[in-house]
Amino acid sequence: MRPKIKDVARLAGVSPGVVSLVLNNSEGARVSEPTRLRVIEAAAELGYTPNRLARSLRTQRTHTLGMISDQIVTTPYAGRMIQGVQDAAWEAGYLVELIDTAGSSAMEAAAIEVMLSRQVDGILYATMYHRVVEVPEALRDRPVVVLDSETGTDGTAAVVPDEVEGGRTAARRLLEAGHRCIGHITEAEDVPAARLRLEGFRRTLTEADAFDESLIWTDHADSAGGERGARELLSRPDRPTALFCYNDRMAMGAYRAARKLGLAIPGDVSVIGYDDQELVAAELEPGLTTVALPHYAMGRRAAALLIADIERGKPNRDDENQEETAAGTTLEPCPLVERGSVGPPEGAATPKGGPTDI
Template identity: 40%
Template sequence: MQKKRVTLADVARLAGLSPTAASMILTGRPDTRLSAEAHAKVHAAAAELGYRPNVAARALRTDQSRSIAFISDYVATTRFASGLIRGALAAADAARNVLLVLETGGEPARTLRAIEAALDRQVDGVILAAMRAREVFLPDIAISVPTVMLNGTNARFPTSVLPDEFEGGRSAVRLLAEAGITDRLVLVGHNPDEERGQFRSETISRRLAGIRSEMSARGMAFAAELSSWDWEVSNGYDLVRRLLRKDRPRGLLCLNDRLAFGAYQALGEARLSIPGDVALVSFDNDELASYLRPGLTTIALPHQKMGQLAVELLLNGPLAAGEHLVPMSAVSRGSIPAAHP
């Protein structure tokens, strides 16, 4: 369809120099002693021919492929979660790198295949991302390149990027308190096992810890705590419907946006208005939050920034071990009353 690729040798020939010289000049080596004239000639030749280096050949020689693997249990669970990928893509693009995206479905065999496929292609780094699980299972295979855990943790890879759930939890309570809602407050979605760090792991329990910390700092307490194993729309609906049979809460603190959506449905059926009768705050800033009416006030998961940070950590020098916490910011829409004077 097209003539043969232009190689470095072609550029060198046109410039009247050796491939060595051309390579040194085009890669911008610092301490070379080639003349300014040579630089000019090589750049001109490269531009004229539209030269683009063959990344495979370069990778063979340098062991650097300018590509990194993004290995995820799921590629997207919600549109919002795909912000992890989007942020990573943008950061990779900015650094002229490319993302190899691999999905594992959480299956060990597929995870193993994915890691091998990535390593075979000489990736410069690996991002192990979690859309669902937090504590990520990893097959026992050595990964010979820098590795970052994204939205999850694993003992073998100490560098991780996580949302700052503790502060996020505090923000949610603060939002309610500042709107004057300090009473008849119900927590929706809490699961005692979670909180003990048993299941979805620490990050969710940190969210709860932040909530509890801010509550007690302000002398507030929940009137009730509705727990649920899953956090889907239908769970929110069921929990709140049952609640409304007995109680009339003033505010609901939902642990994610889907639960909140279910709560909206139950409140709507009960003819209760938001935020007049009942105020709501939740977490995630899922796509849903903007669809609801009134819009849902929620503490956003900073997925995009997290994805970006993961790539930047990989690309910028030696990996800093430890947890890199990305702030969660409050997105105010209409589900809580305007702040108290």
């Protein structure tokens, strides 16, 4: 027969109310440490666990988070982002329910209905890549954090990679290696990731008096687009000695173009990617130096922000309670992952000392 709270109270020599205070970690409960330990030991001896359904009815919480994504589970990053969410949730006593909508608006509406019917305490609204989204109306009075996207001006809390600083990081690394003629192959579609990475890249090279607008190539953000861009840039008489690619797939195409043109990496041309896709960056020869998207860190941060607002009992909105919520955009740093695709320009001496002051 399953032990009840009164059995724990009898064994510990306290009232059932004290047992409830201890096992629910009630804030402000005045229970001495010896009594608390006695209750915990009694519960462990009897194999007693609190009734979560009863607790949820009493606290109006289910200690579950809903995670609705468009196509995350089909991307190379899914595991790291979901793991980050799950780790932060588990550490705080929450479980995660995930529904991937495959980009279908009808499936998204059904997913939201299911999540709300299950009374999840808050929603993580996640997307496959950094872009601007509109939070569904059905979620607007709920605790919500948008993951890997932004919502424009509506003030919903969002966690995104620091794309500007990522672009600056790539540019700094190439300048430090001694490069002054640097090309950028980027996404043709006007998405925040492409725009902000270019902004950071342009700002850093402009500060070093090394930016050349004619060395910017836009194309499809895949290996074919990267190959086309690299072939055009590297065929110029004044070809760049280094390339910064919008993502690792474009960098993979740049490798192909360089090889077909008889150029060695990094001896003749250095290449930096973005994303740190493990099945691409680490498998190229030489390994691709790239700026990593911090998917695990973003997942953890988003879950922590959501849980914090759930515990406060406040929706994640930019309103009169802004100072009490996580409203606004949180930027996660994008670290540089060094491999073997960056070296000094041909004929240049290897730079000595630390990073340049840029």
